[in-house]
Amino acid sequence: MVRNKNPLFNEEDNERIRNYMKEFGHYHNRFVRVSKLIPKYTPKQISNHWRNYLNPDLCHEPLGSYEKNFIIDWIHKRQKSRVNVFKKNFENFYHYENIINRNNGKNNILKQPRKYQQSNDIIPWKNVVRDLENQFNKRYSENKVRNFWNSRQKSILKKSRKQKQMQKTAEQKQVFILPATNKCPLPSNGQNDSSRISIASLLNDTSTCVF
Secondary structure (H helix, E strand, O other), rough: OOOOOOOOOHHHHHHHHHHHHHHOOOOOOHHHHHHOOOOOHHHHHHHHHHHHHHHOEOOOOOOOOOHHHHHHHHHHHHHHHHHHHHHHHHHHHHHHHHHHHHHOOOOOOOOOOOOOOOOOOOHHHHHHHHHHHHHHEOOHHHHOOOOOOHHHHHHHHHHHHHOOOHHHHHHHOOOOOOOOOOOOOOOOOOOHHOOOOHHHHHHHOOOOOOO
């Protein structure tokens, strides 16, 4: 049977899912069981819909400041831990490859292991939601937590780009005075302040100054 890739959950289907989850919620393959009874939805679609919308234990309040800080700290600690694991594994790989190449009399260029070439860090949102619930006794949807983090990252990236653009614009606006020629003499340091020529007059007087 061909299933719709992006089906819309109507209220009738929502009610059926709620009832089936009361019956099969204690099974580890509960979403597979429900999908067999509502075959137009895949187990993954039902699982996502349940975790983000239908679960009666969901907290629909907006994330508070403490919850947001908890999410940020949780992800930063995980990313730092993954970096340390990567360094340790890569150093072990580097040491092992050097021994192999030395024993074989080869002078090969060391390549980074393929399994560590992926720089994107996948965040386990299930674990974030679980620890968030254990800490604050509130179960937020994965979508809400994920949307907060993605929105924050986009905001940081936007500010960073804006700062770089402002810095670039400021550098372009800087005026560099080239050394003066005989046709456009500049006053020496020994002259009085009253006899000094302003930079604006030098720039505007194109008839006497040639750069």
